Amino acid sequence: xxxxxxxxxxxxxxxxxxxxxxxxIVNEINLIQGxxxxxxxxNNIKGTVVFPIIKKGSSYSEVKTAFGQSSKEIRTKLSNExxxxxxxxxxxxTLYGKTLAKQGINDFVDTLNRDPSIGSLIQLAIVDGDTxxxxxxxxxxxxxxxxxxxxxxxxxxxxxxxxxxxxxxxLLQLFQIGQDPYLPLIKKVDHNxxxxxxxxFNYDQYVTSISxxxxxxxxxxxxxxxxxxxxxILKNGDKVVLETLNSNTKYKVKIVNGRPEYIIHLKMKTKLxxxxxxxxxxxxxxxxKYQKQVEHKLEKNALKMINQFKNHQVDPLGxxxxxKEHYRGFNEKQWKKFYxxxxxxxxxxxxxxxTGIVD
Amino acid sequence: MKIKNGDKENSSAxxxxxxxxxxxxxxxVHEHTSLxxxxxxxxxxxxxxxxxxxxxxxxxxxxxxxxxxxxxxxKIPVQEIILSNDAEEIIQSIMNxxxxxxxxxxxxxxxxxxxxxxxxxxxxxxMLESSALGPQVGFIExxxxxxxxxxxxxxxxxxxxxxxxxxxxxKTRVAVIYMDGIADPENVNTVIQRINDIQYDHIQDxxxxxxxxxxxxxxxxxxxxxxxxxxxxxxxxxxxxxIIAVDGSPNLVILPVxxxxxxxxxxxxxxxxxxxxxxxxxxxxxxxxxxxVTPMYVAIMTYHYELIPARLLETLVGSRATVPFPPFLxxxxxxxxxxxxxxxxxxxxxxxxQSLGVVGGIVIGQAVVEAGLTxxxxxxxxxxxxxxxxxxxIYKFSNTIRFLxxxxxxxxxxxxxxxxxxxxxFIQVHLLRLTSLGRPYIxxxxxxxxxxxxxxxxLPFSMQKENPKNLRPQKKRKSTGTGKNPEPMNDFYE
Numbered sequence: 001x002x003x004x005x006x007x008x009x010x011x012x013x014x015x016x017x018x019x020x021x022x023x024x025i026v027n028e029i030n031l032i033q034g035x036x037x038x039x040x041x042x043n044n045i046k047g048t049v050v051f052p053i054i055k056k057g058s059s060y061s062e063v064k065t066a067f068g069q070s071s072k073e074i075r076t077k078l079s080n081e082x083x084x085x086x087x088x089x090x091x092x093x094t095l096y097g098k099t100l101a102k103q104g105i106n107d108f109v110d111t112l113n114r115d116p117s118i119g120s121l122i123q124l125a126i127v128d129g130d131t132x133x134x135x136x137x138x139x140x141x142x143x144x145x146x147x148x149x150x151x152x153x154x155x156x157x158x159x160x161x162x163x164x165x166x167x168x169x170x171l172l173q174l175f176q177i178g179q180d181p182y183l184p185l186i187k188k189v190d191h192n193x194x195x196x197x198x199x200x201f202n203y204d205q206y207v208t209s210i211s212x213x214x215x216x217x218x219x220x221x222x223x224x225x226x227x228x229x230x231x232x233i234l235k236n237g238d239k240v241v242l243e244t245l246n247s248n249t250k251y252k253v254k255i256v257n258g259r260p261e262y263i264i265h266l267k268m269k270t271k272l273x274x275x276x277x278x279x280x281x282x283x284x285x286x287x288x289k290y291q292k293q294v295e296h297k298l299e300k301n302a303l304k305m306i307n308q309f310k311n312h313q314v315d316p317l318g319x320x321x322x323x324k325e326h327y328r329g330f331n332e333k334q335w336k337k338f339y340x341x342x343x344x345x346x347x348x349x350x351x352x353x354x355t356g357i358v359d
Numbered sequence: 360m361k362i363k364n365g366d367k368e369n370s371s372a373x374x375x376x377x378x379x380x381x382x383x384x385x386x387x388v389h390e391h392t393s394l395x396x397x398x399x400x401x402x403x404x405x406x407x408x409x410x411x412x413x414x415x416x417x418x419x420x421x422x423x424x425x426x427x428x429x430x431x432x433x434k435i436p437v438q439e440i441i442l443s444n445d446a447e448e449i450i451q452s453i454m455n456x457x458x459x460x461x462x463x464x465x466x467x468x469x470x471x472x473x474x475x476x477x478x479x480x481x482x483x484x485x486m487l488e489s490s491a492l493g494p495q496v497g498f499i500e501x502x503x504x505x506x507x508x509x510x511x512x513x514x515x516x517x518x519x520x521x522x523x524x525x526x527x528x529x530k531t532r533v534a535v536i537y538m539d540g541i542a543d544p545e546n547v548n549t550v551i552q553r554i555n556d557i558q559y560d561h562i563q564d565x566x567x568x569x570x571x572x573x574x575x576x577x578x579x580x581x582x583x584x585x586x587x588x589x590x591x592x593x594x595x596x597x598x599x600x601x602i603i604a605v606d607g608s609p610n611l612v613i614l615p616v617x618x619x620x621x622x623x624x625x626x627x628x629x630x631x632x633x634x635x636x637x638x639x640x641x642x643x644x645x646x647x648x649x650x651x652v653t654p655m656y657v658a659i660m661t662y663h664y665e666l667i668p669a670r671l672l673e674t675l676v677g678s679r680a681t682v683p684f685p686p687f688l689x690x691x692x693x694x695x696x697x698x699x700x701x702x703x704x705x706x707x708x709x710x711x712x713q714s715l716g717v718v719g720g721i722v723i724g725q726a727v728v729e730a731g732l733t734x735x736x737x738x739x740x741x742x743x744x745x746x747x748x749x750x751x752x753i754y755k756f757s758n759t760i761r762f763l764x765x766x767x768x769x770x771x772x773x774x775x776x777x778x779x780x781x782x783x784x785f786i787q788v789h790l791l792r793l794t795s796l797g798r799p800y801i802x803x804x805x806x807x808x809x810x811x812x813x814x815x816x817x818l819p820f821s822m823q824k825e826n827p828k829n830l831r832p833q834k835k836r837k838s839t840g841t842g843k844n845p846e847p848m849n850d851f852y853e
Contacts, residue, residue, distance in 0.1 A: 021775065025686060026664050027679045031672070054676040089665030090672065117665045147669050 024089075027054075030062075030082050031090040034146030036131030037108055038097035040067060045100070047074030048132045049086065050146050061144050063136050071111050089117035092150040094124050095131040095186075101199065101206035109174070109204070112167055120168040123150045126199040126206060128187040139191055149193065153184055156195055161215040163198070163224045174204060177332055178320020185209050202314045210305065217301045220266060221317055223249035229273065234293045237278030242270040242294065245353060253326040260323040261343040266298060271354040285358075291350050298348040310340045319344075377446045378403060378464075381453065391464070392422050399425055401466075404458035410476040413437065414458065418472060428462065428470045439473035454530075477501065482508070485587045487754045492629035497587040502532050502606035509536060509602070512593040517541070523554055525568070529561040532606040533568060541599045541826075541834040546796055550601050550614060565608040572614075574794045579762060581621075581755040582795040584613040590625045599832030601796075615796035617829060619814045622646070624752035632819045639817065645747035649760050652744045653690050654771035654779045656737055660686035662775035678734035687772040689733045693724065693741045694764060701745075802829035 030051045040046040048065045066077040079086055094112065096105050112118050127134055140148055156162040162184055173181035185199045197209045198218065210218055216230040231241045252263040277283050309315060319342065324330040381387045381403065391401045400422050404414075421434050432440050439457075443449055444467040449459055456475025461468070482504065485497030498505045506520055521535040533554055537547050553572040562568060569583045570576055586592060587609050592602055595613045603612040622642045627635035659666050660679065667675055682689055700719060721742055728735045744764065751757040763786065770778030793800035802810075812823045826832045 021662065023661050023685070024664050026660050026667070026676050027682070029664065031664065031676075033669070052673070054673055054680060056677050056680045059673055059677065087664065090667070090669065092669055119665070150669075 024087060028084055029087045030084045032086055032088050033061075033090055033144065034093040034095070034135060034149070035071075035088075035091065036095040036097070036127070036135050037071065037100055037105075038131050039100040039103065043069065045069065045071075045074065046132055047071060047078070048135050049075075049078055050135050050144075051082075051086070052144055059144070060142055061140065061146070065132055071108055087117070088115060091118050091122055093122065093146045095127050095134065095149075096124070097131050098126055098128050098185075098199075098206060101126050101201075104204040106174070106204035109167070109170065113171055118167075120166065120171075122167050123153045124165065124167055124170055125149070125153060125184045125186050128185055128196060134186075134188045134193060137188070137191070137193070149186070152193070153186075153195070156184075161212065161219060161228055162195065163215075163219045163222050173316070173318075176318070176321055178315065178322070178324050178330075178335065179318035180314045180316050182316045200309070200312070200314050200316050202312070207314050208308070208312050210308075214301070214305055217298065217305060218316075220244075220247055220268070220298075221249060221264065221302060221305075223247075231274075232294050232297050234290070234297060238290075238293075239274070239276040239278075240272070240290055240294060241274035242268075242350075242352065243273045245269045245271055251322050253322050255327050258327070258329060259338055259342070260319070260327065262319060262322070262345065264302070264344065264346045266302070266346060266348040268348070268350045269353050270350060272352055272356055285355050287352050287355065291352055294350045294352075295348040298350065299346045302346040302348070303344065306344050306346075310342070313339065315339065377450050381405075381450065392419070399462040401461040401464050402458055403461075404453060405456070408454070408456040408476060409458060409474050413474040418458065418474065422460070428460070428468060431460065431470055435472060437472050437474060441471045442468065443471055444468045451530075479504065488586060488588050488591075488624075488752055490588075490624065490626040490629075493625050494588075494590050496589050498589065498592075498604075498609045498611055500607050500609050502534060502604055505604050505609075505611065506534060506536065508589045509592060509596070512589060513538070513596060518596065521547075521551060523551070525554060525557050525559075526562045527560045529563070531562040533562070534604045534606075536596065536602040536604060538596050538599065541597065541832050542601055543599060543831040543833065546599075546601055546615065546798075546830070549796055550603065554603070562605065563607070565603060565605040565610050565612050568603055568605055569612040569614075574797065578789065578793055579759045580618070580790065580793060580800070581753070581759065582614075582616065582793065582800060584616050584620060584753055585610040585755060586613060586753075587611070588625055594625070597837075598826050599830045599834065615798045615830060616800075617795070617798075617802045617814070617827075618790060618800055619810075621751055621753040621756040623814075623817075627817055632817055636816045642750045642752075645750045646760055649744045649747035650763055650767060651779065651783075652740045652747075653694060653737075653764055654767040654782075655776075656740050657686045657690050657768055658771040658775045658779050661772060675734075675736055678736045681731040682734050684732070686737075687768065689737060690741070690768055691765075693727070693733050693737055694768065696723065696727075697741055697745050698761065798829055798831075802827075 032049045032051045034050040036048040036050075038046040038048075044067055046065060046067055048063060050061050050063050052059050053062050064078050064081060066074045068074040068077055075086060075088075091112075094108070096108065109124070112122070135145055137145065153162065157164045163182070165181075165183055170181045170183065173179045180203065181201045183199050183201070184195055185197045187194055187196045195212070197211045198215060199206050200208050200210065216228050219228060228244045229241065230244075231239060233239055246269040248265075248267040250265040250267075252265065254261045254263070272285065275285055306317070309317070313336070319339070320332075320335050323335060378389055382389055384405070386405055386407045387403070388406050389401070389403045391398070393399065402422075417436050421431060426434070428442055432442060441448075441452065443452075449469050449471065452471045452473065453459055455473070456477075457471045457473045460470040460472065479499055479501045482496055482499055484495045488497075496508065498508060510518060515538075517539045519537055519539045521537075523533045523535070524530050525533050535547065535550050535554065550572065554568065557568070557571050559567070559571065566585060569581075569585065573582045575582065583603075584591075584595075592611050592613065596602060600616070601614050603614065605612075622639055624638070624642070627639050629635075630638070660675070679686070684692070700723070704719075721738075724733075724738045724742070727733050728738050745761070748757045748761045751760065763782070767779060767782040770782050772778070774781060790801050791799075807828050809825045809828050812818050812825060814827065817823070823837055825836055826834060
């Protein structure tokens with residue numbers, strides 16, 4: 001009986017030769033690789049998708065735009081004008097317009113989080129301007145703009161000044177109590193796309209941004225500095241360019257009467273890359289003197305940035321989360337009250353290990 | 360069976376009817392040496408079975424005188440001479456190449472002189488299990504030569520041969536060979552008993568025997584190793600394995616075996632142990648590649664487009680851009696084509712077969728790709744998979760692996776990666792249940808230390824101390840520990 005059933009089942013499967021599941025044959029679907037969302041009027045969203053049209057030997061990116069209330073509604077509308085079904089399993093990049101980000105992007109990130117076919121390592125970025133315009137750039141028609149941007153961001157996170165962000169980190173920061181997310185900010189400048197800084201959020205709403213120059217210290221405070229290059233202009237006008245070989249950041253939390261106090265230890269091992277004294281006169285590099293000056297400069301910059309965050313009531317460095325780790329009686333409302341006046345001290349320790357073969 | 364019953368009736372009815380029975384065939388010779396019929400001698404034999412050379416040189420000269428059969432027996436310089444009056448025995452030995460000598464035509468007593476013509480091919484290189492290094496001697500179709508080859512490698516009286524005849528029609532000689540004192544007697548008894556129980560009239564090859572005495576004859580996996588290498592057989596014997604040699608088959612059967620032994624080539628022992636291990640593990644890896652690569656392609660191209668790396672996407676999708684079939688049909692088509700090329704290559708006459716190898720298949724494949732019927736990525740994968748399947752030193756095993764690809768492709772089409780995983784699990788469960796001569800086929804679990812001396816990996820000889828435990832050998836260690844090897848005999852100058 002069971003055997004006969006098995007034989008029938010086998011025959012049915014064999015004869016149909018097909019599957020119970022909906023298939024996604026790679027050349028019969030349109031693989032969305034990049035999407036962008038812009039605000040278009042009140043409660044109306046302009047969605048842009050980029051998918052490659054791959055032919056034997058040649059391929060180009062196709063960009064489609066539609067208006068709607070939600071991301072899936074936009075998808076449905078877009079399907080009306082594509083040859084194959086649109087699928088999002090190959091998504092690599094999602095962009096949000098700055099104006100949209102100011103209203104909050106939670107609704108759009110939520111759908112990325114829910115869809116199991118979307119990986120958690122995709123890049124998210126905020127566009128200073130119109131995402132549709134950026135994705136439509138003629139220059140990148142042949143070059144697959146989604147992969148281009150993804151790799152540009154990846155490259156800068158790995159070797160440049162950008163701290164590591166992707167869907168994974170964004171969601172962690174979004175859902176973690178006592179921390180706010182941050183995303184890279186990109187902009188179309190003439191015929192190029194540039195990274196201009198870091199967008200800082202309050203929960204899911206864009207609040208402020210930090211410039212490219214400040215990113216060095218931001219990345220250091222996040223304990224992510226691996227190989228950044230930074231120029232310091234010291235008090236007397238001397239220029240020192242240091243490359244970080246190894247850095248280590250430790251947060252010490254002290255609870256005083258239920259209120260937290262922070263001491264940030266910034267330890268850096270660096271390599272002197274460039275030294276230009278203001279007096280235009282050849283002089284030996286006084287290591288100890290410049291170490292002190294650079295440390296002082298770092299401490300000042302770090303405090304300046306932290307104060308800026310406090311003023312905007314945003315916490316991308318996760319002071320709240322660290323407070324929560326150390327204090328059982330953590331209360332989010334209370335913490336919000338404490339935050340603008342919280343005591344933070346930065347102690348930098350810069351060690352210039354290599355000065356080159358000149359001295 | 361019918362014939363056998365007929366035998367018995369006939370022999371009981373008349374002692375002489377064997378001449379009548381045999382003379383129905385035209386190549387049977389029944390003549391007498393003198394002019395008058397009532398004088399000796401009467402000769403009966405099959406012209407096609409005997410060596411006429413020996414007949415004329417060694418037998419006929421003695422038949423000039425009127426000697427009795429006993430006198431003849433002591434005079435004729437042939438080794439195997441029996442005096443018999445049993446019709447059944449007479450028929451049997453005439454069938455095996457003896458001549459029967461009677462003094463009078465109606466005498467019951469016969470002198471049976473074995474002058475069988477044993478012309479077989481010479482001992483040659485193993486055809487299927489060739490190797491670059493190591494001994495290049497393969498077994499041939501003759502049982503006695505094969506046993507001789509084994510005895511040369513293991514010249515000890517502990518090497519025992521138990522001979523049997525199987526098959527009412529073929530009366531094939533089957534020899535069970537084992538090392539007394541090493542092989543588990545239980546295994547030996549099981550093999551002998553199972554061979555005795557065979558009810559089949561003709562045995563043409565050792566594979567008949569091995570598939571008849573297998574524990575699970577429905578399994579795709581060979582539960583015994585068929586080999587034509589003398590070194591593999593000798594090594595197996597010393598570990599306590601049992602060999603079945605069948606007359607007329609150049610392949611000897613080794614029992615009991617485990618799955619891992621299908622990955623062991625005797626060449627592993629010719630290299631340094633590190634290099635030997637590298638190749639052994641490479642074979643293990645290539646079996647996985649062979650079985651998985653095409654089904655994975657089908658699964659990923661049909662269902663799991665998410666898994667494709669972004670940089671690979673253009674290559675994969677681009678190669679499939681003009682293919683009109685779904686990946687499943689495409690893969691099935693190419694796999695079947697490669698199998699056909701392989702099958703035709705074996706069946707074709709030697710000279711034609713040479714020009715049409717797997718390489719020929721790739722050429723056809725290239726044409727198929729250019730015609731846009733399949734993607735070139737798949738062609739590479741199928742080629743790789745087929746190549747990988749040939750790395751297993753056991754021919755039957757590599758066939759199994761190539762066959763298993765097909766159900767996996769079907770399941771990959773129905774359920775995607777889950778289907779691939781399902782087949783993998785199914786095979787795993789099947790293998791865990793499988794036994795070879797009552798011993799677990801995957802005896803690697805639970806893990807034993809002996810498995811790491813010479814199974815998964817091969818350690819240097821100094822560290823291979825124990826015989827594999829799964830065979831339950833009576834001799835536990837590989838070295839008997841006498842300490843000293845026998846001095847070489849060198850009496851030439853004395």
